[in-house]
Amino acid sequence: MCRTTAWVTLTYVTVTYASSSKEATVEELLPKPRLRGWFHLGMAPFVQLAGLILIVAAPALIARIGIAIYLVGATLLFATSAIYHRGTWSPRMGGFLRRLDHANIFIFIAGTYTPLALLLLDAGHATVLLTLIWAIAAFGIAFKLGWMGAPRWLYTGLYIAMGWVAVGWLIPFWNAGGPVIVALIVLGGLIYSAGAVVYALKKPDPAPAWFGYHEVFHVATVVAALCHFAAIALVVLR
Template sequence: MSTPAAVPVASFRPDPAKPRLRGVIHSYAAVVAAFAGAGVIVGAAVLRGAAETFACALYAATIVGLFAVSAFYHRISWKSARAHVRMKRADHSMIFVFIAGTYTPFCLMALPAPINWWVLGIVWAGAVGGVTLKIAWPGSPRWLGVSLYILLGWVIIAVSPTLVGHSSAAVLVLLAAGGVLYSVGGVLYAMKWPDPWPSSFGHHEVFHACTAVAATLHYIAVWLVLAA
């Protein structure tokens, strides 16, 4: 098992070929998400009740957290193995938390009880399991983490007819389009492909671009549900 203490500092070498734009997309996305998140919280407070406002606040916190942690991790050239592994754990763990956070407003505003509580329980339990995996095994294979991200992200398929019945087809289309982008980005991340401009915009930047666009689509879907 890999832990910060178990990683020999002498064997750790920062990636000398890190593209210049590594983490830049998520740096800007974190700032945009902070303002967008504040907007959706205010919108929920005006248009809905306390529970919906809490759900939107949780969603906003997770999206800002995802992009901010990612930007911090990728923009800095970590000099020690301990710091690098800790930030890697945080970065990968936030993906699971963000997935569950994104589900939360849809469960509370677009799904009826008790289905919404079942879905919430499944995705948050999955998020806890994913975070536990990343903390206990930060060096786990890429395919394992990506598979879990995708599996957790597509739980919504099981309740999609109910979701459409309580919201709209447009919401489902936006969720599906965002899900496809997240999934494609995850697969490309696992493959480390394509790598268009390795010195400036590489395969990881392609992945980050997919996540930023997908998050935007899901944000629009949150507003459609909120304003319905």
């Protein structure tokens, strides 16, 4: 029994299914906390509705384009995450959804940058930032799709590093948007980073049967996304 328990609780152990030659983690085989996926399931329709309202309210075409890109990224992230985490899947389908779930994080980060850069930065700064951030996103997507078994600390660190690329443009953001918008951007980044650390360390894990470390991570992503959405809305509607 002790050996079985120890084996099951190993972190991020990879099991190869000979029948499908696909990989899944032992974590996916364990019972999910009861709240797994519910926070992203609730966030998905909210983001869609709020994003569509913001597109309609936006006074300029460039703002609508930026918000639309953000909306696609946010919808992919929260909807795919909800489907993956709420469902019970075969090893093959679970592995596919897990790849999408992780790859979508890169799209969402780049999508969040897009309206802020388009609306707050001059053409030169916006071009440099968006070229850089979408290039990182493309690399990250290829990285996750090609190496799903990468160490958790490695791809989590890439998420965090990508998220903080904006530090190099904080002064132009401040000059164009003011302290409130910059504060929301930074606060969202700090919350995302804290959630990513929880995900990487799998701690704290307050109530594994109901609300585990992964739920802490999901709540952090929701709160951080709301901060950044508020910043985008303030920029668009000011």
